[in-house]
Amino acid sequence: MTTPLVGTVTYEICPLQSKEEYWQAVHMHVHSAARQHVKLLVFPEYQTAHLLALMPVMSHAEAVAYLDSLTEEYVEGFSKLAREHQMTILGGTHIVKEGDGYVNRAYLFYPDGRIATQNKVHTTPEERNVWHLKPGESFDIFETEVGKVAILTCYDIEFPETARIVADRGAELILCPSYTDAAAGFYRVRYCAQARAVENQLFVVMSGLVGSVPGVEQIDMAYSQGAVFAPCDFPFPANGLLAEGVLNASMVTTAPVDLHALQENRTHGNVSPFYDRKPDVYAACASANILP
Template identity: 50%
Template sequence: MKPLRIGIVQYELAPLKMEADFWDGIRRDADQAKADGVQLLIYPEYLTAHLLALSEPLAHDEAAPYLDQFTDRYIHFFSDLSRDTGIIILAGTHIRRVGSGYVNEAYLFFPDGRIETQQKLHLTPEERNCWHLSPGNRLNIIDTDFGRMAILVCYDIEFPELSRIVAEQEVALILNPIYTDQAAGYYRVRHCAQARAIENQRFVALSGMVGSLPYIPQIDAGYAESGCFSPCDFPFPANGVLCITDNMQKDLVIVDLDLTQLKRNWEEGQVSPYRDRKPELYQQLAGQPSQ
């Protein structure tokens, strides 16, 4: 399987004077990534929510239709950008209308025009009670020239069942676009992302937001340190951190992933938590009457 150079965008929330500022900033990121040889570029959850900076403050039930009006522009822009740069782009997530409701959906754009999507499966209380979003109900296993990938959006990484399911579908890389506005939220997601990498012996790439827009209630602040994680075992770093931003500022971190190294971990690591599972024992223990 081919090695893969990924670029992880730590995206900055900042005032926007006009809509073009948003799209132009993303294009500059992609141009830099192309110059650096990036093959997969990853943006965070709620990327297009930055466009709320162009509006007067809105209630959540007003913000969802406001963002949905950018859906066609979003899809066309990133389709063209992926084709022009030759980079696979995870364009964060976007709120769009589906039926009578709205979903938080990630889009993965390919240079040949292919588009893969993944709706967020587990919604936070704010997404349920304020945004009134609808959860997704399917996992998309994505075949690429670099191996299989899956997208778990922010909170979804905190549920180990999902990562185990995608690992059993031979996914090597889990993409984890996130939006967290406080340290506690970030570290919940970060530590779970690292746990999923360890217990499933997979790569997990996390992209988040920093910055501040205090007058926009939906994205008033961002707190994140974006990076990519591996098992804490041979041949990877002892702490399982392949790369991480070293500040709370806009950044692009780059790392080369090699599936052959991941396979060496499966075969030569000191432990193999994925292979050494005991599903039959767990079922037996779960069925035991409580004492």
């Protein structure tokens, strides 16, 4: 049986002349992944925000409303690509109206036309105070051809509890679409993503935006590197790195995700952090106010 491949897109934002140019870039990455027989492809956080490059300078309120107006086109475009290439595609995240506000929502497009969504739960200070985005309130697990996946968007991955919750619910892969505008943000997400793979003995697939769009305040610069992480233990590489792209380069990076190897790691690894927690001790410490 062939081990399925996952792909992570490092997507370049740049000045745009038309929506067609945007979709050409998206298609290029999907076609590249299809040629490599990728079964699950992950685009970055704020994937559609690149389209702000087509508009005059906007306030944040105007920007979120504009992006929401593109929802139907976004959904139709990525749904068509998933069907045509028989590939499950995480189309990054997209700002969409929910109730009386807006959320940062990841969309998972299946080859059979189904669509699953996951709102970002931990909004950053900028998302809360400038974009005025509402946080999500739960995490879901999604069945895919590659395995059971959860989606922790960017800042979500920086909270160990999130990954433990989805791991306890059966997640074998965590998909982490991200947008970081500087090196410090990128390394926070990257190192936390790798830590979550070690702590929970699962795979983490990280994607990100790179490049710049001068004059677009909401998404003017981006810094990232796609990567796929595994536990730093048998039978995986000692550094836990299955694949990584080139820093700040637009590309698709692929890696095999072998669920049998993951089970071997959980059963025969040198350490078993997935199983060796001490919840009773943690609860006792918390109730004694030893932990904040």
